Amino acid sequence: MQEDYFELFGLPQSYEVSLQTLSERFRDLQRVVHPDRYAAADEREKRLSVQYAAEVNDAYQTLKDPVLRAIYLLHCRGVDAQMENNTVMDTAFLMQQMEWREALDEVHKCADPEAALDNLRRDIVEAMQSCQSGFAERWQSNGEQLKAAEDLVRKMQFIDKLIQQLDQFEEALFDD
Amino acid sequence: MALLQISEPGESTQPHQHKLAVGIDLGTTNSLVATVRSGEAATLTCKGGSHLLPSIVHYGDNGIIVGSKARELSVDDPHNTIVSVKRLMGRGVADVKGLGGVSPYEFVEGEGGMPYIHTRQGDRSPVEISAEILKVLAARGRDALGGELVGAVITVPAYFDEAQRQATKDAARLAGLNVLRLLNEPTAAAVAYGLDSQSEGVIAIYDLGGGTFDISILRLTRGVFEVLATGGDSALGGDDFDQVIAEWILQQSGIGGSSLNASQMRTLLQEACRAKEQLSDVEQVEVSFQGWAGSLDREQLAQLLDPLIKKTVRACKRVMRDAKLSVDEIQNVVMVGGSTRTLRVREKIAEWMGREPLIDIDPDRVVAIGAARQADVLAGNKSADEMLLLDVIPLSLGLETMGGLMEKVIHRNTTIPVARAQEFTTFKDGQTAMSVHVLQGERELVSDGRSLAKFNLQGIPPMAAGAARIRVTFQVDADGLLNVSATELTSGVESSVQVKPSYGLSDNQITTMLQDSYSHASEDRDARMLREQQVDADRLVDALQGALAVDAELLSDAERAEIDVEIEALEALKSGEDIRAIEAQVKRLAEASNEFAQRRMDRGIRKALAGHSIDEVEV
Numbered sequence: 001m002q003e004d005y006f007e008l009f010g011l012p013q014s015y016e017v018s019l020q021t022l023s024e025r026f027r028d029l030q031r032v033v034h035p036d037r038y039a040a041a042d043e044r045e046k047r048l049s050v051q052y053a054a055e056v057n058d059a060y061q062t063l064k065d066p067v068l069r070a071i072y073l074l075h076c077r078g079v080d081a082q083m084e085n086n087t088v089m090d091t092a093f094l095m096q097q098m099e100w101r102e103a104l105d106e107v108h109k110c111a112d113p114e115a116a117l118d119n120l121r122r123d124i125v126e127a128m129q130s131c132q133s134g135f136a137e138r139w140q141s142n143g144e145q146l147k148a149a150e151d152l153v154r155k156m157q158f159i160d161k162l163i164q165q166l167d168q169f170e171e172a173l174f175d176d
Numbered sequence: 177m178a179l180l181q182i183s184e185p186g187e188s189t190q191p192h193q194h195k196l197a198v199g200i201d202l203g204t205t206n207s208l209v210a211t212v213r214s215g216e217a218a219t220l221t222c223k224g225g226s227h228l229l230p231s232i233v234h235y236g237d238n239g240i241i242v243g244s245k246a247r248e249l250s251v252d253d254p255h256n257t258i259v260s261v262k263r264l265m266g267r268g269v270a271d272v273k274g275l276g277g278v279s280p281y282e283f284v285e286g287e288g289g290m291p292y293i294h295t296r297q298g299d300r301s302p303v304e305i306s307a308e309i310l311k312v313l314a315a316r317g318r319d320a321l322g323g324e325l326v327g328a329v330i331t332v333p334a335y336f337d338e339a340q341r342q343a344t345k346d347a348a349r350l351a352g353l354n355v356l357r358l359l360n361e362p363t364a365a366a367v368a369y370g371l372d373s374q375s376e377g378v379i380a381i382y383d384l385g386g387g388t389f390d391i392s393i394l395r396l397t398r399g400v401f402e403v404l405a406t407g408g409d410s411a412l413g414g415d416d417f418d419q420v421i422a423e424w425i426l427q428q429s430g431i432g433g434s435s436l437n438a439s440q441m442r443t444l445l446q447e448a449c450r451a452k453e454q455l456s457d458v459e460q461v462e463v464s465f466q467g468w469a470g471s472l473d474r475e476q477l478a479q480l481l482d483p484l485i486k487k488t489v490r491a492c493k494r495v496m497r498d499a500k501l502s503v504d505e506i507q508n509v510v511m512v513g514g515s516t517r518t519l520r521v522r523e524k525i526a527e528w529m530g531r532e533p534l535i536d537i538d539p540d541r542v543v544a545i546g547a548a549r550q551a552d553v554l555a556g557n558k559s560a561d562e563m564l565l566l567d568v569i570p571l572s573l574g575l576e577t578m579g580g581l582m583e584k585v586i587h588r589n590t591t592i593p594v595a596r597a598q599e600f601t602t603f604k605d606g607q608t609a610m611s612v613h614v615l616q617g618e619r620e621l622v623s624d625g626r627s628l629a630k631f632n633l634q635g636i637p638p639m640a641a642g643a644a645r646i647r648v649t650f651q652v653d654a655d656g657l658l659n660v661s662a663t664e665l666t667s668g669v670e671s672s673v674q675v676k677p678s679y680g681l682s683d684n685q686i687t688t689m690l691q692d693s694y695s696h697a698s699e700d701r702d703a704r705m706l707r708e709q710q711v712d713a714d715r716l717v718d719a720l721q722g723a724l725a726v727d728a729e730l731l732s733d734a735e736r737a738e739i740d741v742e743i744e745a746l747e748a749l750k751s752g753e754d755i756r757a758i759e760a761q762v763k764r765l766a767e768a769s770n771e772f773a774q775r776r777m778d779r780g781i782r783k784a785l786a787g788h789s790i791d792e793v794e795v
Contacts, residue, residue, distance in 0.1 A: 010785040025785065027400045031564055032780040035593060035654040039356055039554035042716040044766040045773050050653055052777055054595040061590070167497060 005059035005072065015073060015136040017063055026060045066132055067156045073139050074153060079146070081153045093155060100124060100162060104169060117170055124166070128159045195326045197356065197555035198317040199364070199547025202309065202330055202344065204262040204413060205386030205514060207231045208541060209313040210548035211321060212557070217368070217548045219541050220320045228540060229316075233258045233308045235295035242312045251446070254280040254438035256296045260415055261309075263387045264291060264302040265347075266340030280438030287685075303347045310351035327354035329551040331543050333388035334360035335408035335570045337616050338628050341656055356554040358655040361385075362392035363403055363567055364546030365512040369537060370396045371549060371563070377507040378404070382525055382533065383543075384488065385513035387413040391492045393499040393506070402566045405498035405589045407491045412484065414452075414515035420480045421448035421472070429468035440466070452477070456519050478520045485524045492528060498589050509533040512542055566591055569652055573628075576613035578603065580622045585650045588618065592656060597649040599665075606638040610646055612671075614660050633662045633671040702755070709758045713750040716762055717743055720769055723776060730775045742768045 006013045009025045031037075033052040038045050062068045074081045103120050110116040131152045138149035198220075201208045206228040210219040219227045226244070234246035234257045241249070250257040258281070264272055268289040282294040292299035310330075317325055330353075332344050341358055348355045362381035369379070376396050383390040390408040394401055422444050426433045436444065447465055451472050454461045460473040496503065509525060511533050516522065525533050550565065552558050568591050574584040575598070585598050602610065610633045617625030636644050645665040652658050663670045720743065728736065742765040749758050 008781070027397065027402070027564070028784040029781060030566060031400075032784045033777060034564055034566070036357075036550075036554060036564060040556045040715070041719050042712070042762075042766060044770060045719070048770075048773055048777060050593045050651070051595070052781075053654075054593045054651070057591045057594055058596075171494065171497065 004076070005063055008056070008059050009063065011063075013073070013076065015070065015132075015139060017069065019064065022060070022063055026056065029056045066128075067153070067160050070132070070135050070139070070149075070153045070156060074150060077139065077146070079150060081150050089154070089158075090151075093158075096127070097158060097162070104162075104166065107169070108173065113173060117166065117173070121163075121166055124159060124162060128156060128163070131156045131159065195555035195557055196317075196321045196323050197327050197329070197548075197551035197557070198314075198321075198325060199329045199359075199544050199549070199551045200310065200313050200331065201361070201364070201544040201547060202262065202306065202313075202332075202347075203231055203385055203543075204260050204388060204415065205231060206540065207309050207313060208544035209317050210541070210544040211317060212548050212552040213321075217545045217552075219544050220316050222316060229309065229312060231260070231262065231309050233261065233305050235297040235300065237296065240297070240308055242308050251439055251442045254442050255282065255294075258293060258295075258300075258305050260387055261302050261305045263411065263415070264293075265306065266337065266343040267291065267302075280441060303343050304350060306344070306347035307350035310348055310353060314351055314353055325353070326555050327356040327551070329357045329359050329364075329547040329554065330355055331359050331361045331364050331547050333383075333385070333408065333410055334362050334390040334392055334403075334406040334567075335388065335410045336656075337410070337571055337626055338573075338656075338658055339626070340410060345655070345657070355655075356551055358657075359547055359550055359565070360390070360392065360403070360406065360567055360656075361388075361543045362390045362406065362512065363394070363401060363565055364543045364550065365510060366392070366394045366396070366401055366546070367549050367563070367565065368542045368546035369510050369534075370394075370401060372537075375507070378501065378505055380492075380506050380509045381512055382488070382492070382509055382516065383408075383512040384515040384521060385413050386515065387411065387415050389413060389488050389491065391488070391495050393495055393501065399563045400566065401564070403568045403591075404501070405495045406568055406570050407495035407498065408570070409487060409491060412487060413513075414449075414518075416484055417452055417481055417515065417518065418445050418448040420484065421452055421477070424472075424476075424480055425463060425465050425468075425470075428470050429465060431466060431468065452518065456517050474519070478523075481518070481520050482524075485521055488521075489524060489528050492525075503529055510537065511535050512537075512539050514540055567654075567656070568592060569594070569656055571616050571626075572618055573650055573652070573658060574615050574625075575600075575648060576615060576622045581620055582615050582617070582622050582625050585648070586652065592652050593654050595649060595651040597647050600646045600648060601642045602636065602639065602644045602646075603641055605641050607641065607644070608636050608638055609634045610636065610662075612648060612660065612662050614650075614658070628658070629660070631660075631662075631671060633664065633669065635667075635669045636664045637667045637669075639666075706753060706755050706758075709755050709762075710750050713746055713758055713762050716765060717746060717750075720765070723772070727772075727776050727779065730779065731772060735772070739765075739769050739772065 009022065009029070011017065011021070011025070030053060033049055033056055035046060035049045035053060038049040062072050071081050100120065100123070107113050107116045107120070135149050135152045138145045138152070141149070198209050198211045208219050208227055208229065210217055221227050222229065229243045230247045232243065232246040232250060234241040234249045234253065236256065246257055250259060269283055269285045269291045272283060272291045284292045284294050284299050286292045286299070286301065290301055292301050293305070314325065314328070328348065330344060330348055332341055345355055345358060362383045365381050365383060366379060376398070378393065378395050381390070381392045381394065388408070388410050389412045390406065392406040393404045395404055425444060425448060444465055447463060451461050451463050455472065455474055455477050460471055463470050463472050509529055511522065511525070516535070516539050522533060522535065549563065553563055568589045569586065570588060572584045572588045573586045574582045577583045583598070586594055586596050611630060612633060613622070613630045614628040615622060615625040616628050619625055633646060646662055647665055648660065648662045650658060650660055661670065720739070731739070742761070746761045746765050749761050
């Protein structure tokens with residue numbers, strides 16, 4: 001089995017991925033390797049099939065998600081973009097983060113909390129998109145540009161967490 | 177080289193022979209069995225013509241009775257007549273007490289906290305009681321199909337946890353069934369609905385049964401059923417509806433619930449159930465209990481049921497968020513399970529959806545039909561090209577870390593099968609053992625999750641704290657069952673467990689029960705084991721010869737010769753009676769052909785992507 005997820009899916013190594021092509025290839029691959037195809041096979045083939053199917057699932061999850069995909073591309077370039085290792089962020093981003101968190105805490109005081117949450121979400125998603133396009137331009141470069149791509153991935157991870165919190169908040173607010 | 181073999185006319189054992197397989201819906205209230213014949217899937221009836229088998233088991237002086245005859249005895253002999261046993265599967269004594277409602281059973285705590293029910297025929301575990309239901313269904317399948325079954329697909333609520341799944345699989349083993357797959361009930365329903373209607377796109381399956389609730393969101397694309405997210409409550413269903421109605425009757429009549437004996441309680445619940453069912457047809461029903469008489473109308477019923485229905489709607493909302501979809505992206509909501517006949521349920525779901533849900537399929541039979549379709553594919557009667565199910569795990573799996581916190585290793589709604597590893601390290605200098613505690617659930621605190629298993633990794637070479645690297649690998653198979661292994665990477669010390677959840681039966685217990693159920697003569701047992709071993713050998717040889725016929729060029733002459741030698745050796749042994757020798761040779765042949773199997777799978781992958789070259793991909 002190929003090591004490289006892009007190769008496994010027959011796709012060029014790139015940050016831009018067509019989600020439709022990706023999901024089509026995913027289904028094509030699972031049709032071949034899924035344990036349902038090996039129900040009548042012997043134990044060893046069954047195990048092999050579970051292993052392959054799990055690998056295809058993992059590759060799909062990674063390539064489908066914009067943040068995981070970015071981390072994976074850096075990994076392919078030999079960079080380990082783990083958030084815990086390096087949390088130095090530029091001050092502007094830290095300020096921005098604090099503002100967002102404050103806004104999230106204030107939401108329930110707004111006259112229309114739903115609209116306030118929607119606005120906040122729009123801002124955050126916009127910031128995420130700008131990180132993503134910045135990353136797409138830089139990840140193949142070297143030196144300072146590659147470092148910048150790394151920073152962008154860490155920002156994406158922060159924003160991703162924030163979006164999750166936003167979801168949980170929304171859940172608590174609107175689940176009557 | 178072995179000569180080609182030709183079988184007697186009419187005795188063909190070729191792969192094209194139709195294999196007998198069934199789908200079983202093991203429900204809280206009713207169970208069904210279905211099969212595919214001449215391309216048509218249908219539920220099988222008992223001699224009396226009924227499709228539904230009430231999931232009720234009576235332990236009497238003269239034997240065990242299952243089904244509607246057992247139901248007749250449930251009021252007169254409540255302690256020995258077990259209803260809704262599915263609610264007890266994979267649960268501990270403490271869980272069972274927390275389930276709410278009054279239970280007539282006398283529970284005895286067994287090994288590992290598993291609740292046994294005290295009956296006239298001795299203490300029985302929920303697994304054994306479920307096995308009695310499965311035996312009746314299996315017999316119905318054999319009678320209808322006229323032969324031994326190669327296996328069964330058994331459905332479970334999608335929201336069943338590891339312990340509940342394992343308990344169901346154990347029950348099937350006890351009933352002597354080969355489990356082809358545990359299939360999630362809403363996924364089974366989607367298969368039946370999807371194949372029938374030929375629809376494509378995103379659908380939601382709202383499955384409210386007698387004791388469990390599931391909501392699954394699926395994408396249907398040319399025969400592929402991809403579950404995007406699933407959620408629910410494995411202790412919520414029609415039984416709870418009956419319970420709140422029963423409480424209302426007690427309150428209205430001024431009869432104290434604690435004064436009722438088990439038999440009176442059964443009568444009360446049956447009265448509540450009758451009222452609920454009739455209110456789907458009429459506006460108002462008369463209710464009576466122990467001399468009290470009153471009436472219940474739809475509005476009052478709605479008031480009683482709304483808090484329960486609201487719980488299901490909340491689960492629906494969460495699952496939509498997990499699937500990252502909004503309600504208007506769903507093409508259809510399909511209603512499954514007997515409790516969706518309750519009008520108030522339909523009303524509330526229509527309200528949430530903003531349009532009417534689909535109710536034109538039989539909510540009782542659709543799950544068994546879908547399971548039969550899947551059984552047909554897995555038995556090899558139908559090509560998996562035409563249908564493929566991609567399911568998810570309903571609850572996150574993780575490990576206990578310092579401070580009683582749960583670290584998630586696999587998140588809920590991850591597509592299965594899945595394998596994931598996480599690395600941990602030691603806490604103290606010179607630490608030589610590490611205890612691994614496997615958990616399931618969504619909450620951060622270990623005490624809020626379900627404990628699945630604990631095992632120790634021993635023999636870690638003494639090192640400074642934080643220097644050892646312990647990799648814990650979780651693997652969930654296509655049945656949704658978990659395997660965990662741990663390895664210390666610097667020394668290679670290994671430990672692994674097939675997770676056998678707390679409140680389950682041990683392998684030894686099952687083996688003992690199985691042996692008890694066969695004839696006690698040991699020759700019978702040996703004969704059966706020999707037969708099983710021979711079947712294994714046949715399967716391996718058949719599969720391999722089939723593969724060699726298609727993909728022989730993947731092997732060098734030397735590699736081919738090696739496999740042929742092992743095949744011949746196995747062919748020679750398998751007609752003999754030496755169980756151990758056959759077993760050992762099966763292993764040798766499997767090993768000799770391992771590389772071949774991998775190459776075949778790699779080729780399959782390349783073929784699947786053939787026709788797409790890298791540069792044609794548009795972005």
